Amino acid sequence: MIKSLWHTSSLTEIRPNRSPHIESNQIRVESKYSMISLGTESLILNKNVPKAIEDYMTIPYMDGNFDLPIKYGYALSGILNTGEKVHLMHPHQDNCIVDKTSIFKACQELPLKRIPLISNMETVINAIWDSDLNQDHTIVISGFGNIGSLLAVTLKHHFNIKSKIIETNEWRKRKAQELGFELFSETSGFDIAFNTAANENALQFCIDNANEEGKIIDLSWHGNSKTILDLGGNFHKNRLHLIASQVSKIPISKRKEYDYFKRKVLAVDILKNNIFDQLITTIIPFEGAPEFFNSVRNNKVPNGLIYLIKY
Missing domain, CATH: 3.90.180.10 (Medium-chain alcohol dehydrogenases, catalytic domain)
Incomplete structure (x- = not known):
């Protein structure tokens, strides 16, 4: 049975x-x-x-x-x-x-x-590839849930790259701090934002606070929800890049180096x-x-x- x-x-x-x-x-x-x-x-x-x-x-x-x-x-x-x-x-x-x-x-x-985390780690890897980040970038992660926490820990412990966390849930805020992450304050902007919150307000916050030519990598799936964004302000002024990232396809820039099996092997290694x-x-x-x-x-x-x- x-x-x-x-x-x-x-x-x-x-x-x-x-x-x-x-x-x-x-x-x-x-x-x-x-x-x-x-x-x-x-x-x-x-x-x-x-x-x-x-x-x-x-x-x-x-x-x-x-x-x-x-x-x-x-x-x-x-x-x-x-x-x-x-x-x-x-x-x-x-x-x-x-x-x-x-x-x-x-x-x-x-x-x-x-082992079940392998699939979401592949999502994290795709997002990192999509961002083309480096050590000089200031980075925030909006949403410290499943994907957000995996991404933050991967950047810190595998790539030695710092990120700050944007989160409204008090329990998750405390958990992020317990794991050694700093919460983002609105006193400064950032070069790269990863939005994992599936929330238009979170996505708008990333757009409104990104530095010039900053990148917003949206890992969320919004389903049937209608997302309304203000693109007439900071998005326009600072020439921002809004990038959809999801796991089903390997970014074109990585397809000569990686196939799905090799990406899974990398996920296991991390x-x-x-x-x-x-x-x-x-x-x-x-x-x-x-x-x-x-x-x-x-x-x-x-x-x-x-x-x-x-x-």
Whole structure:
């Protein structure tokens, strides 16, 4: 029997299904941890996926559709019957029957709870590539959640580059400071801003406070939300660059050097640092996942940075 997490229009629930026959080109993965992509999954719960990009937002092994119900998720870690660890793109599910080509094995040195972070680390890597930053740039990160905290820690501990944090949530502010980050004050501008907040006010703040020819890298997915920005002021005066960054494509400037496998290997190398375990603040047992997502529906998300489901 296989158990999967499903989102319906009214609730989230775990549904059992008979385990299918395994074909010769398939393999069974015993799930250990899956990562909740809170921003994306919240938009899906609320049916805020634009029709025009539904195909683009379809993930491997998804079932149902964006009108709900849907079996969705992001990335998980698991074990093969050989004992090998794997990374896999798959909805939240306790056992997975997948094509052998879907699994990524070059992650044996990582603990199982850190392996699901590989996918969001690829997002971070893309954003860093898109920014073309260097040691001389002043950098801010707007939003200290899953992506923002991963980005800040990566810049600090892998690239030895400082950044300041913009955050309105008091718990996340304290967490950023505990991890050694300085909060941004409005007394100075910045050269590069990474917006991870999926919020037009946060994006506007980045635009309004960027230095001349500064770059705003927007890592957020806004879904169906209409974003209204004032581009007649600092954006115009300071010749700013507003760049959309997302993980599904490698930047053109990096495609000769990197393919998707090599980018994943780089993500694994960065994640070997034990500091990233401090960002995993919330681990939810699989049986408790419906209660968590039903709280998300009611805008009662518990404070945290990275949320994992444990099987």
